[in-house]
Amino acid sequence: MFQVRRHRPTESTDPPRAGNAGLTGGIVGLLGRWDLGDLTDHDRDRITRSLFHEGVRFGPFARRFAALMTLSVLIAVMGLLADSTAVVIGAMLVAPLMTPVLGIAAALVMAWPGRVVRQVAISAVGAAGAVGLAAATAFFFPGSTDPLPGELVARTSPNLLDLGIALAAGAAGAYAQIRRAASDALTGVAVAVALVPPLAVVGITLGLGLFSLATGALLLFIANVAGIVMAAALTFLICGLPGRRLFEGTGRIAGGLRWAAVAVIIMVLPLHFTRGHVLPAGDPSLEVTSEVEAFVDSASWSASVVDVTTERASDGLVVDIVVTESPTMPDAEDVAGHLADELGQTVAVTMQVVQVETERATVDDDAADDGGG
Numbered sequence: 001m002f003q004v005r006r007h008r009p010t011e012s013t014d015p016p017r018a019g020n021a022g023l024t025g026g027i028v029g030l031l032g033r034w035d036l037g038d039l040t041d042h043d044r045d046r047i048t049r050s051l052f053h054e055g056v057r058f059g060p061f062a063r064r065f066a067a068l069m070t071l072s073v074l075i076a077v078m079g080l081l082a083d084s085t086a087v088v089i090g091a092m093l094v095a096p097l098m099t100p101v102l103g104i105a106a107a108l109v110m111a112w113p114g115r116v117v118r119q120v121a122i123s124a125v126g127a128a129g130a131v132g133l134a135a136a137t138a139f140f141f142p143g144s145t146d147p148l149p150g151e152l153v154a155r156t157s158p159n160l161l162d163l164g165i166a167l168a169a170g171a172a173g174a175y176a177q178i179r180r181a182a183s184d185a186l187t188g189v190a191v192a193v194a195l196v197p198p199l200a201v202v203g204i205t206l207g208l209g210l211f212s213l214a215t216g217a218l219l220l221f222i223a224n225v226a227g228i229v230m231a232a233a234l235t236f237l238i239c240g241l242p243g244r245r246l247f248e249g250t251g252r253i254a255g256g257l258r259w260a261a262v263a264v265i266i267m268v269l270p271l272h273f274t275r276g277h278v279l280p281a282g283d284p285s286l287e288v289t290s291e292v293e294a295f296v297d298s299a300s301w302s303a304s305v306v307d308v309t310t311e312r313a314s315d316g317l318v319v320d321i322v323v324t325e326s327p328t329m330p331d332a333e334d335v336a337g338h339l340a341d342e343l344g345q346t347v348a349v350t351m352q353v354v355q356v357e358t359e360r361a362t363v364d365d366d367a368a369d370d371g372g373g
Helices: 019-034 041-051 055-081 085-094 098-109 113-138 160-178 185-192 196-208 211-238 250-273 285-298 332-343 365-372
Strands: 305-313 316-324 347-354
Touching: 041 098, 041 160, 055 085, 055 113, 055 196, 085 196, 098 113, 098 160, 098 211, 098 250, 113 196, 160 211, 160 250, 196 211, 211 250, 285 305, 285 316, 285 332, 316 332, 332 347
Parallel strands: 316 347
Antiparallel strands: 305 316
């Protein structure tokens, strides 16, 4: 009678190595081993259920998402046209777009490419619908955009600070998902990095034919999404959301994070070269006045600036300048060119010249005393 002995390799307790994942995979493995979240399988199920809505749960989620997006866009458009900061903040709180964006980050670190595509599609459909609805809503309020409200203009010229805010907000949003005790922070995250108001600005400016402003607002939205996804993915990874999946799909996780990092790097270039000279909504003349006076002084003209009045228009700024008459005077076209270069937007300049009348009087002290006696 023969006995057959089968030798099975002893299962190692050490996690599998990154294999061909390369340097990025090694970094991913190192960050994942920190596991700062102390998550249980129950916690991971809770997080994934809150971010991913599939099967029979997708229908109710889609209806809720559509309703909240519609209301958020309507509130945002009204707030932007009314130049009301409080109303715009209300739109930020109602907006549901943060959920699919955080879902993209979670799917990246869980190595779920199908869910990444699904969350991107939900975000894209929501964004496109928001732009269309904003354009249609603004059509019924044609007089509210001349001059352009400050709340609207402020979202057309993003810079690196906006990307930095998105990165910090993305980390905070992911941590709030990890820790139930920090879930109240999601409200602050929604306010700190707005997703719907820039989309509303895109729709409004497209409807007005202001394509350069629409491009700036769209750039702000994309920068916000890229920053949130990158920071949230790293936070999910460090807090141990992938669990065992970290070592089953290190290569795919590393690849996803590389794409997220590339998106952020790509956004750095246009944001770096964006001038970001957004004038204060309440008094746009402050920076304009400073630029006009500096330009006149630097050219050593004998003219003096008496007054500068600035108003916003749908296609830029309208500046009225009053200067004193003198042998050497600035030209309106030169001043307009200088302001356009410095402020990064179209400027129309009207210059008025006033004559200076000088009256001189000499009063003798004795005569003054006699007159007083």
